[in-house]
Amino acid sequence: MTRAPAVILLSGGLDSATCLALAREQGFACYCLSLDYGQRHRVELAAAGRVAASLGAAEHRVVKIDLASFGGSALFGGAAVPKDRPLEPEDQDIPATYVPARNTVMLSLALAWAEVLGAADIFIGVNAVDYSGYPDCRPEFIAAFERLANLATKAGVTGELAMAIHAPLMGLGKAEIIARGLALGVDYSLTRSCYDPDAHGRACGRCDSCRLRRRGFADNHLADPAPYH
């Protein structure tokens, strides 16, 4: 039996690797899409390739787009990546690492590829529990994109194919995500999450992303297998 194709947004980090493993477990042929958008932590793109290969992806594609030319995020360099800030900020500020409209752009590109592949399913590894306060990681955002996707495409006109946006990590905390991934055989030593790695690709251990990740492993009584400097 031919497996149905799905597009998986794959950053090279812990969440999207787990998301890919979940999509594979559901029986999809996984077409993985990474975005080279000018991020300072481009080491994640090589990690994405390793993750895709290790989890048997049908294809891994990196699309280049210069979001950095718009500016507006510490992830493009210039402004510093915040370190050692509380993981549950009381003021709910959106952090400096927020990239304007990034998930909207990524989902749009996933939609373009899905339509060409004839895929009705798109997976994105966002989660609203340990989400660092980004607006485009909320369930209402995902629901609005799904609605849009069904109006934006041929499927929306012909009614042949209803697009579904899957965010299977939405309700999970980092520790649960790691536990699920380990059960599915994800090799987290291949993944990279740090916003501010050194020249050797080693994690800083102090940005939001590192600290959420390390706490997730600690909650599972495990050490994070990723390299830290």
Added chain:
Amino acid sequence: MTRAPAVILLSGGLDSATCLALAREQGFACYCLSLDYGQRHRVELAAAGRVAASLGAAEHRVVKIDLASFGGSALFGGAAVPKDRPLEPEDQDIPATYVPARNTVMLSLALAWAEVLGAADIFIGVNAVDYSGYPDCRPEFIAAFERLANLATKAGVTGELAMAIHAPLMGLGKAEIIARGLALGVDYSLTRSCYDPDAHGRACGRCDSCRLRRRGFADNHLADPAPYH
């Protein structure tokens, strides 16, 4: 008084030039965005630059993204651009020139730039009357994107800035669009609409885009000032 910034999607064609003129008339400082997405009619990008300059845009930016690598449209070469087909097809087929999710991708990038600029307004020159049967030119698509935009961005969290997606040509036919633009001083000789121009940038006169455009000028008792081969 400082004019409020708006992002205008500018293809170099007749519709988006008119859309820019309307945004300028409404008092916006116009930041024009064009997408170099691998289209075979790249001559439109040079046209977009000329149109932006002639209508006093604050800035014109071309962002490169390789949608052509996904395939799926006659506009990327390979399949032929359809010629001489009826302008009001009875079967409502979506033509071969449809680019999967193009308007979703373009609006996403406009949203990214708008958020960085602090702009609450995005203009897109789609119209549902002479729309060639594209799903992402319908009013319900625009409304769904506006809803998404307000969930996807900082504005959606803080409530500071409500994003509006303007599609001022939505209810207009080609002849009306041209009449409006002429009244606002648009120089249509600068614009290019053909899906399949020759090596000198001259229009074919036979694709859907050429034929809708020529009929629009004819309905105004005018000759189209664009060059044809």
